[in-house]
Every structure is written in C-alpha cells, then in structure tokens.
Amino acid sequence: MNEVARWLADPATWQGGTGIPVRVLEHLAIVAASIAAATLVALPVGLWIGHTGRGATLAVNLANVGRAVPSYAVIVIVLPFSLSFSRELGLNVIPTFLAMVLLAIPPILVGAYAGLREVDRDLVESARGMGLRERQVLTGVEIPLAAPVIVGGFRTAVLNVIATATIGAVLGFGGLGRYILDGRLRGIGGTGELIGGAVLVALLAVGVDLVLAVVQRWLSRRADPSLGPARGYRDLPAIPLADGAP
C-alpha cells in the first residue's frame, strides 16, 4: 500500500507523455475508436439478421467463436500483418486496435440480432398492418424495444476491449497496461506502479461499465414503462444469461 501511495504522490506519475492523464486518454481513445469501427461493421449486419431472420446460424456461431478466441493470441498473431502496414505503428497501436475491433464485433452483432429477435412478433406485424414501411418498423418499433439488449451487447464489447487494450502493453502500446508491464519489469521497485496501474485499469473498467449500465436501465424503462422503479443490479445483467437456447 505504501508503495502505491508513494507512486501516486510522485509528480512524475502525473506529468508528461507517460503520466496518468495521458495514459487514461490513450486507453479511452483506442477503446472509442475500436468500438466505433466494430459498430460500423457489426450493427448493420446484426440489425439485418435480426430484422429478416436470415443468417441467424451465422450470428450464433460467430458469438461462440468470438468467445473462444483469446484476445492475447489475437494481438500477437495479428502482429506480422500489422508490421507490413507500418513499421512504426505496426508494432503497438495497429495490432492492439485490430484485435480490439475483431473482438468487439461478435458481441455487438449478436446483441443487435438477439434484441430484435426478442421483440414480440405480433407487435411487428401490427406495425406493418398499420401501414408502416419496413424501415419505419425497424427504427420506430424494433430498435426502441430491443435497445436494452443492443446496449447489453455494447457493454460486453466495451468490457472485452478495455481488457484487450491493457494487454496491448505487451507489444509496447501505451494506455494503463503500460504501468502494469513496466512495474513488473522493474521488479520490487516497481510494485507501486504495478499495483497502481492495476487499480486504475480496474476503476476505469468498472466506471465505464457502470455508465453503460445506467444507460441500459434508462432504455429498459423507456422500452417497458411497466418495469417500475429500479431495484439495483437485479435488472441489469452485465452479460445475458446463458440459457442454452439459440
């Protein structure tokens, strides 16, 4: 504990290109960029599969494969390819980013698909019967009702991606994982940095997840006003239940 306090009290910990503010920004920037890139690919495909019901097997299989592939392996295996893009960034930023995008796609896609599938088909049919066009059915009925599940997919993706950005430090990527790796390399003298970095990563992940949980709760309440006042985490599964059904 003393070592952590000493590390946090050191002004050098907070200043310059290796200071905590810069590292937090690096971490958040690559998380935001990779989620944005993954969304561009995964959200339209997931909505299309959910809306039309076509390609559902693909979505389910993708979810399983996505879970089985270790992010650490993806970062390292992507390395030779990213080095051919750029000698400089190919060693740290690009492999981390590519791995993060690849790992964020399955949960977002499956969240969109599963959310739309769960919408009461009678509601969708009556919306069609009322003369809404397909696009209006999607944006006016299906997406608002599916929003909590869709955001649930994003929560899983963001969680994965924050953890993967931390592992990116192995290849020399910045972000908060840097402190863990550098502290480890400095041995006993680096204990404060090691623990301090780990605590910061944990706080960042829990904090971001909490923000998304609040968004999810707000959307659930909007989709189903009968839910009534919130009762804490009960309404807010961080991950959907594994129920064995496709």
Place this chain on the structure above:
Amino acid sequence: MVIDWGWIAGHLDDIVAALWQHIVLVGIPLATGFAISLGLGIWAVRRPRVYGPITAVTGVLYTIPSLAAFALLVPVFGFSMLVAFIPLTTYTLLILFRNIVAGFQSVPSEVLEAADAMGYRQRDRLLRVEIPLAVPLMMAGLRLAAVTLIGLATVVSILGSGYGGLGQLITDGLQTFFPTKYVLGGVLSVALAVVVDLLFVRTERRLTPWAGARATGAVPA
C-alpha cells in the same frame, strides 16, 4: 507467416505439457467456482433478498480486466499459482451463480409440491429433484464459464513464469519472434475450448436422459 512443422514434431512433449498445464489452470478454478456458486445459488433461492447484492459483487469482479486482476495479487502471493487461480475463480462466479439460480427457478412449482407431498425432506428434494432438473441451465453456465476461462488463462503467462499453460507458448513465441509457437498457442486454446464445450454437451445429455434428443443449442452472447 511460416509454420515450422519440424519444430512442432520435435517438441510434442513440451506442447502436451503446456496443454495439460492449461487444463489444470482452468479446471481447478472452474470446479472451485462451481462449488462456491452452487452454495450461493442455494442461498439466493432460499433468501431472494441476497440475489441482488451477490449479482452486484460478482458483476464487479467479472468487470475487472484480467491482466489487472492478476497484477493486483502479485505482491500478495508472489508469482505463485494462486495469482492465477483466484481471479480465474472469481471470473466464473457471475456466470455460474446466475445460471444456477435460473436453473432452480426453472423447476416447475407443481413438481416441488409433488415432491413435498411425496414426503421428500428439504435435503432430498434438493439433491434428487431440484438439482437434476436444474442441470440444463447449470450446464449452459458451465460451458460459458469454461470457454471464457480457457481464453482468459492465456493472459496468466504475461506476468507469471513457468505455469502459463498455452499462454506461455504465446509469450515465448512473441519474445523470440517465432510465429510457430504463438500461432500454436492460440490455435490449441481455441481447439481446447471447442472440445471442452462438446464434452459438456455430451455430459448434459447423459445427465438428463429424459430430455431425449432435444437439440442443445448454442449459448447466446
């Protein structure tokens, strides 16, 4: 990227050792996590008030990125296996606890009443009626937890030394710029996840013969 098949053929012993280490690295936390979650699940079914707080605590534990969780324990336990076992155990709790509770809740109340009417005591009812009927959802949780742990366990090798399992192949391959090793580490990890998942599906069919040929679908996100 060139795979050096000759190296693989010459180092089968090391590869099998890494695979076995990985199985231990995942198996012990999975079994421990299941025992803890079963206890918590039975508690939550008897006292529904504790469900919310348990989900909240296990949810926060689940949210902590793996590398940070391992790093936090290094000063406490040094570079021993506990550094890997404790976080890997806590990662299973949210998944297993929620699935075990859902499993118990899936038992129809008529069945419970029938068991009571037949004179089952609480303990016998739990062991011979409730747990067997909760098996499908418990198994779904175990499958998800096992596949998740097999991936997470590769991260152990980044901090530790000597007990990194398949992750050790990835770390060694990265440090020596030897693609064969890290590709093999990644591929074997995915293969292990697929095989373990299939084994759980088969076990579930054995444990629930009354379910017949019911298709066991894949787990949603």
